[in-house]
Amino acid sequence: MAKGVKILERKFSDIEKQLSGFIAFVDTFVEDDKEVLSFKLSQFDRLNAKYESVKEEIFTLSDVEFKNFDGKITTCNEHIEKLEVRLKSLNLKYSKNNNETGSNAVSNVIKPCFRLPELSLPQFNGDIETWFIFKEQFKEIIENCGLNDKQKLQYLQSCLIGIAKHVQTVDDTYDSLFLALEQRFENKRLIINKHINALLMLKYKKIRGDSNVDLRNLVDTSTKHLRALKLLNIEQITFSELLLIQLVMQVLDTETKRLFEMTLESTNIPKWDDFLAFLNKRCLFLENLPFAGTKVPLRVLADSGSQVSLLRSSTADLLNLRKLKTDMSVSGLGGSNVNIKSKIRGVISNGSGSYKRVVDFHVVPKITNMIPVNSFDISHIVFPSNVHLADPTFNTSNSIDDLLSADIFFDILKDGKYKLDNGNLISQNIEFGSIISGNTSRFSSGSLHCGLITKDFKTLNDTLKSFWEIEEIVPTKFVSDELKKCDEHFLKTMARDTNERFCVEMPMKDNDIELGRSKSTAIRRLELLKDVPTENKEFLFNENDELVKTLGLSLRPREDTFMHQMNLQEVPVTITKRTVLSFISKLYYPLGLLQPIIIKAKMMIQKIWLLKIDWDQNLPRQEIENFQIYVAELHQLKDLKIPRCILLKDSVAVQLIGFADVSAQVYGACLYVKSENANETQIRLLCSKTRIAPLKTFSIPRLELLALRHCCRN
Numbered sequence: 068m069a070k071g072v073k074i075l076e077r078k079f080s081d082i083e084k085q086l087s088g089f090i091a092f093v094d095t096f097v098e099d100d101k102e103v104l105s106f107k108l109s110q111f112d113r114l115n116a117k118y119e120s121v122k123e124e125i126f127t128l129s130d131v132e133f134k135n136f137d138g139k140i141t142t143c144n145e146h147i148e149k150l151e152v153r154l155k156s157l158n159l160k161y162s163k164n165n166n167e168t169g170s171n172a173v174s175n176v177i178k179p180c181f182r183l184p185e186l187s188l189p190q191f192n193g194d195i196e197t198w199f200i201f202k203e204q205f206k207e208i209i210e211n212c213g214l215n216d217k218q219k220l221q222y223l224q225s226c227l228i229g230i231a232k233h234v235q236t237v238d239d240t241y242d243s244l245f246l247a248l249e250q251r252f253e254n255k256r257l258i259i260n261k262h263i264n265a266l267l268m269l270k271y272k273k274i275r276g277d278s279n280v281d282l283r284n285l286v287d288t289s290t291k292h293l294r295a296l297k298l299l300n301i302e303q304i305t306f307s308e309l310l311l312i313q314l315v316m317q318v319l320d321t322e323t324k325r326l327f328e329m330t331l332e333s334t335n336i337p338k339w340d341d342f343l344a345f346l347n348k349r350c351l352f353l354e355n356l357p358f359a360g361t362k363v364p365l366r367v368l369a370d371s372g373s374q375v376s377l378l379r380s381s382t383a384d385l386l387n388l389r390k391l392k393t394d395m396s397v398s399g400l401g402g403s404n405v406n407i408k409s410k411i412r413g414v415i416s417n418g419s420g421s422y423k424r425v426v427d428f429h430v431v432p433k434i435t436n437m438i439p440v441n442s443f444d445i446s447h448i449v450f451p452s453n454v455h456l457a458d459p460t461f462n463t464s465n466s467i468d469d470l471l472s473a474d475i476f477f478d479i480l481k482d483g484k485y486k487l488d489n490g491n492l493i494s495q496n497i498e499f500g501s502i503i504s505g506n507t508s509r510f511s512s513g514s515l516h517c518g519l520i521t522k523d524f525k526t527l528n529d530t531l532k533s534f535w536e537i538e539e540i541v542p543t544k545f546v547s548d549e550l551k552k553c554d555e556h557f558l559k560t561m562a563r564d565t566n567e568r569f570c571v572e573m574p575m576k577d578n579d580i581e582l583g584r585s586k587s588t589a590i591r592r593l594e595l596l597k598d599v600p601t602e603n604k605e606f607l608f609n610e611n612d613e614l615v616k617t618l619g620l621s622l623r624p625r626e627d628t629f630m631h632q633m634n635l636q637e638v639p640v641t642i643t644k645r646t647v648l649s650f651i652s653k654l655y656y657p658l659g660l661l662q663p664i665i666i667k668a669k670m671m672i673q674k675i676w677l678l679k680i681d682w683d684q685n686l687p688r689q690e691i692e693n694f695q696i697y698v699a700e701l702h703q704l705k706d707l708k709i710p711r712c713i714l715l716k717d718s719v720a721v722q723l724i725g726f727a728d729v730s731a732q733v734y735g736a737c738l739y740v741k742s743e744n745a746n747e748t749q750i751r752l753l754c755s756k757t758r759i760a761p762l763k764t765f766s767i768p769r770l771e772l773l774a775l776r777h778c779c780r781n
Contacts, residue, residue: 072132078121079139085114086146093153104158111154115147126351130330130344137344156208188222191248193230196261198252199298201226216241259299262292269314282323283350286343289315293339308339315342320389323349362416365468366458368438369476369502377470378428383411390430397429405431415475422498426475437464448488457500620657628708631661642691644675645682650698659737659755660709666733666757667697673759713751718742723753727774732760734770736778 089111125136188208191201209222219241227234227248234251236243269289289311316324327345331337363385375397383390390409398404407429416423442464450456471479483496492505553574560572615622621630651668654661675690686694714721720743727736735757741750756777760770 072128072135075121075124075128076135078117079125079136082114082118082121083139083143086143086150089114089150089154090146093150093157096157104154108154108158111150115151118143118147126348130348133344133348134341137340141340152204152207159208188226190226190228191231192228193252195252195254195258196295198248198258199295202249202253220244255299259296259301262295262299265292266311266314269318282346285315285318286346286350290343309336311339312337312342315346366465367469367471367499368435368467369471369479369497371473371476373470373472376426376428376472376475377431377434378411378413379434379466379468380430380432382468383428383430386411386413388413393429395429407431415471417499422479424475424478426471428469434467434470438467439464448492450487450494451485453483454485454494454496454501457497457502461503622711623708626708627711629660629711630708631656631704642686642694643683644680644686647675647686647694648672658753659757660752661704662735662737662755662757664701664704666735666759669757669759670732671697673762677762710751713740713742713753715742715744715747715749717744719744724750725778727771727778729760729767729770729774731767734758734760734774734777736774738778 089107092107122140125133125140128136189201189204191197191205205223205226209219214222220239223241223244224232231248231252234244234247236247266289269285293311316327319327326349327342330341330345363382365382377397388411390411393407393410395407396404397407409430411428411430412425413428414423414425439462443462445462479498481496481498483494483501485494486492487494487503488505492503494501494503556574557571562570564570615624621632622628623630651672654665654668656662656665671690671693675686678687678690680686685691722741724739724741725736726739728734735755737755738753739750740753741748743749758773758777
């Protein structure tokens with residue numbers, strides 16, 4: 068191995084020398100050297116291919132041997148990227164000048180026997196993270212091509228996309244446009260902050276320990292931002308390297324952390340380059356593994372009636388696959404439920420590898436008892452030559468490691484079914500060989516097993532209901548005998564007339580009711596109402612009255628509008644929790660049309676409650692000011708007028724529309740009535756209802772369910 072490392076060191080040293088020669092050629096380039104420029108480009112391509120080949124050999128070395136090349140590889144990568152840009156820009160510049168000299172121009176340049184692909188200009192979409200890269204590449208290509216100002220302006224405008232395309236300039240020139248772009252996007256402090264924030268967000272990435280894609284993405288992301296910071300002259304120091312290592316270590320799996328700790332020597336402080344080299348090698352290792360985990364032969368029960376696939380917990384530990392959290396309930400024979408808290412994803416395959424399938428297994432402590440119940444002799448059974456048993460010990464009583472669900476059972480079935488043992492047993496070909504099933508009751512001692520497993524959706528529905536049952540006692544539904552009879556009567560007599568209206572007969576009681584002599588009493592009462600005393604007429608409804616109060620509402624008959632009148636007293640000097648609650652309790656409106664105002668008062672009460680002060684203790688200054696401002700604004704309610712009539716005259720179509728919405732503090736719903744006649748359409752608020760979110764924090768989706776429930780109940 069030492070001899071191979073020496074050879075790689077010599078190859079790498081030769082590549083570094085050739086790169087130094089190319090750098091010297093570019094730095095000292097003069098116009099007389101343009102004849103050999105194409106030849107240098109072809110040499111550079113061959114050197115680049117050689118470098119990639121040597122780099123692949125280096126990646127196969129051990130960690131200790133790889134350390135000698137790690138820093139050199141990073142330096143070479145940077146040199147090659149810069150050389151490629153500069154060589155191609157020079158080639159583009161002089162190839163354009165040669166074309167402009169005309170077809171009659173005499174040239175002694177030796178034309179290469181191949182043509183390089185056309186070099187495309189970089190594009191900029193307004194992302195400040197890519198501004199410096201775009202600026203460097205664009206200037207390197209364009210400003211060395213001998214173009215005039217108008218041509219440069221056209222090229223620059225063609226490279227701008229997205230928000231960068233809409234940058235305005237003072238003059239229609241190349242310099243003014245480039246200056247405007249620099250003023251808009253060349254914010255070094257903001258760019259550095261974005262790269263640092265991106266590095267800090269790495270701790271929220273979810274990395275699967277067996278996923279080379281996740282790990283490679285982590286390495287590429289961190290390398291990209293660190294390289295960008297280096298271009299901005301933000302150098303790495305020992306302290307920052309330690310922070311980066313700890314940041315990335317937080318998202319790595321336990322196995323990767325353990326392997327990295329094993330690479331460290333004694334108590335030496337790790338370096339970022341060493342850590343990055345380890346991650347790259349770990350990625351290569353995972354890329355060469357087709358699957359994670361260990362291949363283990365399992366004894367499987369194929370169940371054509373099961374909705375889920377199960378795996379015994381001891382088998383899951385043996386496979387060493389990562390467990391994912393889940394919460395579901397499965398039921399078996401007799402409705403017995405088993406709660407499942409974890410699942411794993413694995414690959415099942417046959418011995419030849421011709422069949423493979425990814426399966427999600429739900430982990431349970433035990434699947435079933437021994438199958439078969441008792442072992443039995445099969446020496447007298449003659450198996451056909453084309454029957455290859457998937458389980459040669461099917462007759463031996465043993466435990467079950469895995470249960471395959473119905474979707475997999477019918478996927479693995481193949482042609483070929485044979486009857487054995489005078490029809491008592493049946494051999495069925497599947498992807499794994501031949502399985503045996505049939506009547507084994509004559510071998511058992513009276514104990515039989517049923518393997519039907521189904522998902523329990525009842526528990527799921529009960530759990531979903533609890534999302535909106537958080538602030539009130541769930542009413543117990545009680546149905547009386549009379550209500551049952553009414554339901555039956557409705558179903559029997561319900562019909563629709565020609566106008567599509569529902570028609571139902573009156574639900575009369577069976578027993579006859581004897582009415583008293585009420586006619587004479589009714590006539591006598593009408594006679595008494597004939598002459599109403601004058602002093603009582605003011606209580607009669609009169610459309611000329613200014614204001615009529617009824618059911619907590621104030622009605623203006625002339626305008627046919629509701630209004631809110633409240634006796635707002637002076638705010639007391641001493642404002643306590645008691646006085647605030649007493650004042651706010653006077654705010655009432657039956658239809659909920661003042662909910663945007665009332666809910667603000669409820670939010671104030673909740674905030675005061677969280678302060679945990681006594682009832683007669685003065686409130687903090689901020690809360691007192693908020694309350695005084697709120698009371699002062701309540702005087703504006705006297706100007707609020709709400710139309711009483713919500714339907715248009717001669718309406719031909721009426722719709723009831725409900726809305727529900729939430730915030731982190733409040734949820735509520737409202738109902739609107741949309742009416743239409745021949746000439747116009749009108750939408751009026753009918754009622755609304757709001758609630759304060761509970762003190763216990765709930766998610767927005769859960770509060771949305773509560774708001775929707777209120778909308779349905781309004």
